[in-house]
Amino acid sequence: xxxxxxxKNMLKKALVSLAVILLCTTSNIFSQNTSxxxxxxxxxxxxxxxxxxxxxAAGVVTAVQQLGTGTAGPGKIQDGxxxxxxxxxxxxxxxxxxxxxxxxxxxxxxxxxxxxxxSYTTASTxxxxxxxxxxxxxxxxxxxxKNQQWNGFExxxxxxxxxxxxxxxxxxxxxxxxxxxxNFPVVSGTxxxxxxxxxxxxxxxxxxxxxxTVNVVGILSQxxxxxxxxSGYQLLPLDSSGIMTATAVETxxxxxxxxxxxxxxxxxxNPSTVISFEVPTSQQVELSVYNLLxxxxxxxxxxxxxxxxxxxxxxxxxxxxxxxxxxxxxxxxTMSKKLMLLK
Numbered sequence: 001x002x003x004x005x006x007x008k009n010m011l012k013k014a015l016v017s018l019a020v021i022l023l024c025t026t027s028n029i030f031s032q033n034t035s036x037x038x039x040x041x042x043x044x045x046x047x048x049x050x051x052x053x054x055x056x057a058a059g060v061v062t063a064v065q066q067l068g069t070g071t072a073g074p075g076k077i078q079d080g081x082x083x084x085x086x087x088x089x090x091x092x093x094x095x096x097x098x099x100x101x102x103x104x105x106x107x108x109x110x111x112x113x114x115x116x117x118x119s120y121t122t123a124s125t126x127x128x129x130x131x132x133x134x135x136x137x138x139x140x141x142x143x144x145x146k147n148q149q150w151n152g153f154e155x156x157x158x159x160x161x162x163x164x165x166x167x168x169x170x171x172x173x174x175x176x177x178x179x180x181x182x183n184f185p186v187v188s189g190t191x192x193x194x195x196x197x198x199x200x201x202x203x204x205x206x207x208x209x210x211x212x213t214v215n216v217v218g219i220l221s222q223x224x225x226x227x228x229x230x231s232g233y234q235l236l237p238l239d240s241s242g243i244m245t246a247t248a249v250e251t252x253x254x255x256x257x258x259x260x261x262x263x264x265x266x267x268x269x270n271p272s273t274v275i276s277f278e279v280p281t282s283q284q285v286e287l288s289v290y291n292l293l294x295x296x297x298x299x300x301x302x303x304x305x306x307x308x309x310x311x312x313x314x315x316x317x318x319x320x321x322x323x324x325x326x327x328x329x330x331x332x333x334t335m336s337k338k339l340m341l342l343k
Contacts, residue, residue, distance in 0.1 A: 033058050033274050035313050037081045037153060039109055040116055044151045046229030048109055048116045056105045057084065057118060058265075058274040060133045060309045062160045063219055065092045065200060066236050074117050076158050076219050077102060078135050080301075080310030083158035083219070087112075088120025094128075098238075101129040101276055101309065103265060114222040114229040116157065129265045133278060134257055136307040137162035137217050142191035145220065145233055156220050161235065163188065164215045168195070171211065174204045183234065184209065186216055196221070196234040203240040210243060217242045257281065257307050261328050261335035264314070268340040271317050275300065277328045277335075278309045286329045287312055289339075297324065316341050 034055045041049050059077030066074060074085035075092055086104055096102055105125045107118035137160045145161070148154045166186040174197050176182050181198035195216055197204055216235060224232030237243070257280035264273045279285060287301035297319060300312050314326075321343045327336040 033103065033272055033313055035081070036077075036079050036084050039084055039118070040082050040154050040157070042116070042150060042152065042154050045227040046114065046150050046154060047111055047227070050109050051111055052108060054106055054108050054121065055118065056103060057107070058101070058103045058129075058276075058311050058313070059083070060135050060276075060311070061096050061098050061100045061102055062135050063236075063238060064096060064098065066198065066219065066221065074115075076160075077104070078159055080305060080312070082153075082155050083160070085115055085117035085158050085221075087117045088124065090120040090124035091126055094126040096126060096128060097131065099133045099135075100131045101133055101262065101311070103127045103129060103274065114224040114232050116154070127265075129274075130262050130276070133276075133309040135160050135309060136257065136282075138306065139164060142166075142188050142193045145193065146191075146231070148230075150228065150230060157222055157233075158220060160217070160219050162215060162217045163193070163235070165213055166193075166216055167213050168209050168211075170209055172209055174207050174209060176205060186235075194234045196236050198236065204237060204242070207240060215244050217244065259330070259333050259335070260309075261326075261337055263337060264326065264339045268342040269316075270341065270343050272313060272315045273339065275312045275314055275326055275339075276309055277305075277312075279305055279307060279330065281307050283330055285310070288327055288329075289314065289316075290325045290327065292323060292325070300326075 034057055036057060036059060043049055059079045062078050063076040074087040076083050076085055104118060106121055106123040108121050110117050110119040139162045140156060145156050148156060166188045169185040169187060176197055176199055181196050183194040183196050185192050186195045218235040218237040221234045221236050222232050223234060258278060260278035262276040264275045266273060282304055285301060285305040288296050289298040291297050300314055319341055321341050323338055323340050325336050325338055
């Protein structure tokens with residue numbers, strides 16, 4: 001082999017090494033994402049156990065701003081398991097829209113009158129990964145909302161929910177009452193929950209309060225000033241579509257969803273990334289990761305997924321650098337994409 005060939009090969013190796021270093025540097029910009037389930041884990045009083053920690057998280061935007069006063073929020077994001085409030089101008093003024101899949105970085109976990117939220121810091125950023133996703137409301141009962149876990153996981157707070165077969169206690173028209181909003185109780189049997197109208201719900205203000213049985217849709221918030229934080233739940237409608245007849249909901253609830261597998265983010269990554277998939281109806285989904293030899297190296301998700309988008313955190317601590325394939329399988333389809341791990 002000639003000296004020229006040896007130099008050429010050495011140059012190629014140096015360029016490859018430099019490319020890997022640059023990619024690793026890029027991937028290290030993104031810290032590990034924490035699942036919303038972990039952030040929502042609470043103590044016996046209902047306070048988050050990771051209070052004041054700084055985290056990155058991922059989800060689909062279900063509300064940009066719901067407070068009704070001021071400009072800071074909070075908005076809401078949701079993954080396949082739960083939702084969380086995101087407070088601050090870094091989120092509400094970032095250009096995000098309902099249906100965007102986002103990664104929120106360097107937000108501090110806070111607790112405000114019973115509501116667990118990610119609050120902005122001077123280092124907070126919001127990255128839009130993709131758009132046009134739809135989150136289907138989770139159908140629950142009022143007792144299920146009020147019997148959430150303490151020393152466990154407060155699942156329904158900050159989720160988009162649907163409660164069927166309720167009626168309003170009040171009559172007349174919807175108004176905000178005060179500058180911060182007004183509660184309109186809804187009743188199912190002997191169970192009552194506050195349906196709260198705030199300043200941002202302009203399409204409901206002035207409309208007649210229904211007199212019959214309806215289904216209500218909104219994002220669950222909470223406001224209670226003393227422990228234990230096991231009450232004070234409020235359903236916040238996004239707009240006038242938050243009140244529907246049973247027929248309207250049944251004929252429209254499965255529309256606008258499709259099968260989809262989205263590119264993981266970040267990519268390349270080290271050691272954690274978020275994989276998002278979408279299904280049109282609630283169904284069994286398996287999400288796995290394979291090496292290029294076709295061998296399964298990780299099983300990430302194997303359960304019934306709700307209609308809409310589910311975000312799954314993939315931590316590749318035990319894998320070596322390289323290209324892998326992630327695949328979702330349902331009874332109707334299989335989809336695959338590649339990802340790159342750089343350590």
